[in-house]
Amino acid sequence: xxxxxxxxxxQASALQVSLFAISDPFDSxxxxxxxxxxxxxxxxxxxxxxxxxxxxxxxxxxxxxLGPENIKAIHAGLMLLYSELNQQVHCDVDVIxxxxxxxxxxxxxxxxxxxxxxxQWSNGFAKGYQWLEQLKSESxxxxxxxxPTEDLVKQAEVLRFFANEDRACTLKEELDVDDYxxxxxxxxMQAVFHSAMERFVAASLDTQVVRRGNKKKLNRxxxxxxxxxxxxxxxxxxxxxxxxxRTRGGFKPxx
Numbered sequence: 192x193x194x195x196x197x198x199x200x201x202q203a204s205a206l207q208v209s210l211f212a213i214s215d216p217f218d219s220x221x222x223x224x225x226x227x228x229x230x231x232x233x234x235x236x237x238x239x240x241x242x243x244x245x246x247x248x249x250x251x252x253x254x255x256x257l258g259p260e261n262i263k264a265i266h267a268g269l270m271l272l273y274s275e276l277n278q279q280v281h282c283d284v285d286v287i288x289x290x291x292x293x294x295x296x297x298x299x300x301x302x303x304x305x306x307x308x309x310x311q312w313s314n315g316f317a318k319g320y321q322w323l324e325q326l327k328s329e330s331x332x333x334x335x336x337x338x339p340t341e342d343l344v345k346q347a348e349v350l351r352f353f354a355n356e357d358r359a360c361t362l363k364e365e366l367d368v369d370d371y372x373x374x375x376x377x378x379x380m381q382a383v384f385h386s387a388m389e390r391f392v393a394a395s396l397d398t399q400v401v402r403r404g405n406k407k408k409l410n411r412x413x414x415x416x417x418x419x420x421x422x423x424x425x426x427x428x429x430x431x432x433x434x435x436x437r438t439r440g441g442f443k444p445x446x
Contacts, residue, residue, distance in 0.1 A: 198275035200291040206268030207292070212261045218250030223308045224315030225269060226276075226290045227350075230388070231319030233276040234395035239326075241270060247322055280392050287388045295384075299377035303356040309384075313353040320347055343394035349387035352380045 207222040220228055225248055232239055245266060246254055254262060272290060279287050293312050296302050302309045339347075356373075 198271060198290060202268065202271055203291040206265070206272065209261070209265045209268050212257060212265075213249060213253045219253050220248050220315050220318070221311055223293055223311035224318070226272060226293050227312035227315030227317075228319035228322075229269070229273045229276050229315075230280075231316050231323060233273065233280045234392055235323055236396055238277075241266065241273070244319075244322070245269070247318070280396075287385065287392060289385075289388075295381050299381050300374050302353045302381065303377065305355075307353070309353045310355070313351050314355070317351045317354050320351070340394050340397065342390060346387045346391040346394060349380055349383060350391060352377070 203222060206225070210219070210221055210225070213219045228244070228248055232244055245262075248269065249257070249262075249265065257265070275290065289312070293308050295309050296307060301307055304310060
């Protein structure tokens with residue numbers, strides 16, 4: 192089976208450029224925010240079609256103004272990123288990794304500042320996590336347990352820690368860690384961040400239930416790369432190569 196190539200920094204840069212076309216960035220997520228949002232979505236035991244989450248990522252008003260060609264280019268880039276994240280989440284890989292361009296600054300407190308890559312990633316993750324909770328409350332996600340596990344909530348707090356400095360300070364007070372200053376707390380959160388991603392994946396997949404209401408653990412699969420002829424994760428029913436077609440100038444959508 193021919194697999195899609197690993198997500199690269201070149202593809203990440205192309206997506207970032209495409210997202211610059213959005214007229215109202217405050218109503219949308221940039222590249223790092225999209226990475227955090229789609230990580231949360233990828234962790235859902237139910238595959239959520241891109242036509243559901245794309246307006247949340249881009250903003251509905253922005254989609255009306257972008258035009259078909261810009262939306263196609265952004266959609267293609269996001270689907271490459273989403274496919275890579277699904278590959279890590281649902282397949283038996285050794286470690287969950289942040290996508291290219293998503294990284295921590297050496298100074299832990301710098302990661303809480305606006306426009307820091309991990310500040311944006313955490314904001315995107317927080318938005319995705321909240322959106323999934325909303326879908327669940329509206330009974331639009333049928334295969335997920337009503338109440339998240341304690342470990343899922345705990346790991347989500349770690350992954351949202353860098354969303355903003357006020358949230359970090361609030362969490363510090365809630366945890367009653369007087370012996371830690373914020374900088375030390377940020378350093379600790381940074382140290383356990385990758386572990387929290389892996390534990391969040393495991394806890395998320397453990398929340399799947401069959402429609403009869405019986406709990407069922409969803410084990411991560413031992414599988415290869417997502418093939419060009421496999422069904423695309425966008426939910427269109429088409430195979431991957433039909434949705435994202437490689438050209439000499441990069442990837443462009445085939446829809």
